Amino acid sequence: MYDTLIQMLDATVRVSAPLILAALAGLFSERAGIVDISLEGKILGSAFAAAAASAVFGSAWIGLIFGIIASVALALIHGFACITHRGDHIVSGVAINTIVAGLTVTLGLHWFNMGGQTPALSGDQRFLDITLPFAHAMQNVPVIGQIYSNLISGHNILVYLAFVMVPVTYWIVYKTRFGLRLRAVGENPHAVDTAGISVTWLRYRAVMMCGILCGVAGAYLSTAHNAGFLKNMSAGQGYMALAALIFGKWRPVPVMFACLLFGFLNAVAVRLQGVIIPGVGEVPVQAIESLPYVLTILLLAGFIGKAVGPKAVGRPYVKERA
Amino acid sequence: MINTTIPYAIELRDISKRFGTVQANKDICLQVPKGSIHGIIGENGAGKSTLMSIIYGFYAADTGHIEVDGEIVDIRTSQDAINAGIGMVHQHFMLVENFTVLENVMLGAEGGALLRKGVSKARAELKRLASQYSLEIDVDAVVEELPVGLQQRVEILKALYRGARILILDEPTGVLTPQEADHLFRILHSLKEKGVTVLLITHKLREILASTDNVSVMRQGEMVAHRETSKTNKEELAELMVGKKVRLTVNKEEAKPGKVVLSAKHLSQLDSQGVKRLKDVSLELRAGEILGVAGVSGNGQSELLNVLSGITVMSEGEIHFAGEVISASAPKNAAQMRDMGMAHVPEDRHKMGLVTGFEAYESAILGYHNSPVYNGKFLMNRKVMLDECSERMAAWDVRPPNPYLKTANFSGGNQQKIVIAREVEQNPDVLLIGQPTRGVDIGAIENIHEQIVSLRDAGKAILLVSVELDEIMALSDRILVMFDGAVVGELEAKDANERVLGLMMANSYSDDPQGEPA
DSSP states (O other): OHHHHHHHHHHHHHHHHHHHHHHHHHHHHHHTTOOOTTHHHHHHHHHHHHHHHHHHHSOHHHHHHHHHHHHHHHHHHHHIIIIISOOOHHHHHHHHHHHHHHHHHHHHHHHHOSTTOOOOOOGGGSOOEEOOTTHHHHTTSTTHHHIIIIIISSEEHHHHHHHHHHHHHHHHHHHBHHHHHHHHHHHOHHHHHHTTOOHHHHHHHHHHHHHHHHHHHHHHIIIIISSSOOTTTTTTHHHHHHHHHHHTTTOHHHHHHHHHHHHHHHHHHHHTTTOEETTTEEOOHHHHHTHHHHHHHHHHTTSSSOOOOOTTTTOOOOOOOO | OOOSSSOOSEEEEEEEEEETTEEEEEEEEEEEOTTOEEEEEOOTTSSHHHHHHHHTTSSOOSEEEEEETTEEEOOOSHHHHHHTTEEEEOSSOOOOTTSBHHHHHHTTOOSSSBHHHHHHHHHHHHHHHHHHHTOOOOTTSBGGGSOHHHHHHHHHHHHHHTTOSEEEEESTTTTSOHHHHHHHHHHHHHHHHTTOEEEEEESOHHHHHHHOSEEEEEETTEEEEEEEGGGOOHHHHHHHHHOOOOOOOOOOOOOOOOSEEEEEEEEEEEOTTSOEEEEEEEEEEETTEEEEEEOSTTSSHHHHHHHHHTSSOOSEEEEEETTEEEESSSOOOHHHHHHTTEEEEOSOIIIIIOOTTSBHHHHTTTTOTTSGGGBOSSSBOHHHHHHHHHHHHHHTTOSSOOTTSBGGGSOHHHHHHHHHHHHHTTOOSEEEEESTTTTOOHHHHHHHHHHHHHHHHTTOEEEEEOSOHHHHHHHOSEEEEEETTEEEEEEEGGGOOHHHHHHHHTTOSTTOTTOSOO
16 A cells, blocks of 8 residues: 555656646746746647657757757747737747647658657667665665655656756745846836836746746656657646646745646546446546646636736736826 | 026926827926926826836937936936936836835845845835835835835835935825825925935826925926926916917807706715725706816816716716616616717717727717617618718718728817717717817817707707816806816806816815905
């Protein structure tokens, strides 16, 4: 029983890592006032770019860099539409998601001729699991040993990065000048403008931060969690991250816990696949998988606390007489 | 009056700014001596806010330049203005509401990439400012939980924290209670004593006279006069502000008022911020008379029109009209009011009267578009709409008489005729008209005025809201004067003149010893 729990928590950590990265990415964007439904597209674009570059250059690290470049480029397109041209954030986001879904497969077919996939990655082409010091030695220590050697140790570097990014994001958002301005511009861009700060440049920096983190999330999917790119492999994780962002009320630490909760529900769903409970029949896995969204809707409807987002989110900034 | 050897704190030379076809500022010159409180007064729309936005780097002026302490400064952004020592307290506060006072003050002047060092410096500096200028405030309070008076104090502190030596306040008392306003003026005086130059933008004469050293008057985008406050008076300022215009004459006979068709009792209206914009307004409107509502714009006239026409629901009070009692608990919307026989020519024809992207014949039926006259079984009857529009265009001399022309392509006067024709031709019992001749050329004004009078003679009840005193005096049979949301005076048209109305509009009629009606 204890082993099963550890296994499920281990799976939770693996599933949650990209969610955390993407949700933190969304946090930077939305805190600056830019709605980012294109987290999904950025993750997928980065997953493809990372897998492709890793296959070609034989290094997961080069793959990661390409993933980040692709994701930042998409973020800049979103910024160009929403910030510079004051377009509708949702429309721009949906457009990016649609384009990326098609483009990755098309380019994959053209470059690799493998039905839209990239070649299977192995060795240095992937981020492999790291065994932390003393993991083997600790294995037999009761309770703690299991937690250390199976839950904490044995993940790839991007998982650790995802969890490190939580306090880092907290620190950036609450302890730095950039963070103060970031929070302000999502609440009242007029106040930022009259304080002599460029709203445009600030928001561009925010979407670039968003692009970088989505890039890492995408690379994780194709070069760490899996061994190559598969068509539509992001599978709605961008949307799930957005839900976690709202569920965590746009704050880094609660967002992480929301991601872990959603990841855990996912692990439960996988675990219960095909399990038959007497009297009930087969466990409705889809019901569990939809829980994150249901919970988010309940939250937004005001049943679980109150979710108040940045006030100016989604609204283009037009300089005008006060 | 002005000492030429000391450079001015701020000097404007020939500032002009145009937005599309609107000349918002024209050749503005202004000199403000150091350490003085300088008032800039003018009606809403006179160009005061535009001018201040130019000084604060929000807009670039088309021509002219700005000097601070005798040196030309190039102000392109708010940052430039801040660097030049200019601080601004905006009419609508530029505060991040869920930030603390401290965070709001630091925003843009954090003192380093990390906040920690700046925070302790800001605390110390705020403490110093607070004691120096008696601007005490709890720096850790969240701004949205503070009363508006204190929020404004945060804005002042923000400017001072950035080292402002010139402080601009745009309509600072609009949201304040009288007590808070008094406190503000005490603060401004203590700032002045410490050498800060204050520019006070307002349309309230009392504030200007009570607190400034010099005053400049703006009207229709131009600076029309500069006065030493001690050498002028309410009367002169009111006249300068409103302007002496060519007297309009309208041939009309004595009104023959009939029965009361609409009566409003104790109407009050709160805006979204909870400020009372309409205060206990009661009025009676009789058939066959024109009731004029005078006042400096922004004193509740728009709210009155909105409540009477059913666009907004009153907070308190009731309206008796067409045998019904309309109140907050039994409201009627604008469409229902129309059905009951009330027509409304809104103040802002572009925002509320017309859809500028529509063709004329479409704009000509707005508000009545569900009427069976214009509708077939499924589709609208275009032929009826077009024929009617052509007829009206001929009758009202709309030029060009082309029902297919886009509404936006008509001149202001012709657009207004389309709106007035639409409302009048429905043969309403009550007609509300807001600013009937704003932005309309002289010829069209005459035409519109004649139509309004003939409507009165046909026994309609007309409520006319206008900021043009001449128009009010020329058309009205009875005049109400509004100030700060309340009716402060009522007089027969024959007793009205510019001086009396001007004083009433500034709400200083009763405390003027010579204030007997002439």
